[in-house]
Amino acid sequence: MELGIEDGVIVARTDSLGAGLTQKIAVTNEPGDLGDQYNSFLDGDVIENAADINNGDVVIKQNGKLVKPKRLASGLYQFKPGTGEDRVILDCITSLQNGADLLWIETEKPHVGQIASMVNRIREVVPDAKLVYNNSPSFNWTLNFRQQVFDAWQEEGKDxxxxxxxxxxxxxxxxxxxxxxxxxxxxxFQRDSSREAGIFHHLITLPTYHTAALSTDNLAKGYFGDEGMLAYVKGVQRQEIRQGIATVRHQDMAGSNIGDDHKEFFHGDAALKAGGKDNTMNQFG
Known part of the structure; x- marks a missing residue:
């Protein structure tokens, strides 16, 4: 039981691979502890003289030296360039060692090799590590994979x-x-990354947001353009009917049939029902 749920699963959403800033400086008690490992990724300037410390500056000890972490006007601290993969791996291993069942790693592109390289390093410490992966609409999938093919061909010496x-x-x-x-x-991608990078479950965040926006935009263009009502009939309703999509009977989907059953139970033949032989939804069988 986890979090009060029988057979529950804890998914640890780790730091993003592309994240370059953080709100916090970790608590550390001695060199090499978890907080010290995390703080080692913070970018900063070595303090040679105490006079270089200004009022309000934050100073930490990093590899035996006093360092002033780089802080933006927003108050966020900056990580050292190129430390993203190391930070994610530390985060993943720590999460798995402290109760997580699955990892959720956010990468900056859908690249099987990049994901696998991280998972292989994680599995050196936690051999059965598994991922949940977001096939994110934030990626430009077309451009990413075309560039990956381009780069592979170029490396092979292909024209x-x-x-x-x-x-x-x-x-x-x-x-x-x-x-x-x-x-x-x-x-x-799903098959390859599951086989080569230990991805246990694939998901897409916000797919219905994007599909609804696209279909509504296309409908509006046709409906207010030359197609008129045919844009809806041909592009939506006819497809609902032919593909057996239940939403074509939207009154039923909204519960009008349940309401009619309720009225009939209490009022019998005197029930004033939304349905009946004249209901337009009967046109759909």
Missing amino acids: VSAYQRDKLMSAEYDETELGQLADEWTRN
């Missing part, structure tokens, strides 16, 4: 002169060999 790496999002590359291979890599 990539027909492509511009910084413009690979362009629709002109959709049907090219590079574009199609990138789509194949995207299609296989």
Whole structure:
């Protein structure tokens, strides 16, 4: 039992790989403890003279030297450049050693090799480490995978002169060999990353937000354009009917049939029901 839930699972959402700032300086009691390891990632300036310490400055001891951590006007402290992976790995190992069942690592791109390199280091300490991974809409998946293919081809010595790496999002590359291979890599991302990087569960945050926004925008363009009502009928309702989507009978989905059953139970034939032979929802069978 965890957190009062039978067979519960604790997922530790770790520090993001791309995070460069932090609110806190960890508490440390002796060199090498967990707080000291975390603070070693803080960027700062070595204090050679006590006179260099200004009023309100925060000073820590780092590798035997006094260091003034770099602090922004917002009050946030800055990490040393290039320490993201080491911080995430420390965070992951610590979480697993203190009760977490699964890890949630946020990376800055969907790259199987990058994820696997971190997991392999984590598994040197915790061999059965498993991840929950966010297939995030924050990534530009098309551009990321096209650039990964481009880079792989370039490393292999393949001619990539027909492509511009910084413009690979362009629709002109959709049907090219590079574009199609990138789509194949995207299609296989879940399988490949589960096999090679220990990802136990994949999820997508906010998918319905994006699908609702896209479909509403496309409907509005058609409805207020040349298609008129056909934009809704052809693009939405006809598809609901043919694909068996229950929302086509939206009154039922809103509970009107339950309300009618309730009224009929108490009032019998005298019940004033929303349904009946004349109800428009009967047009959908």
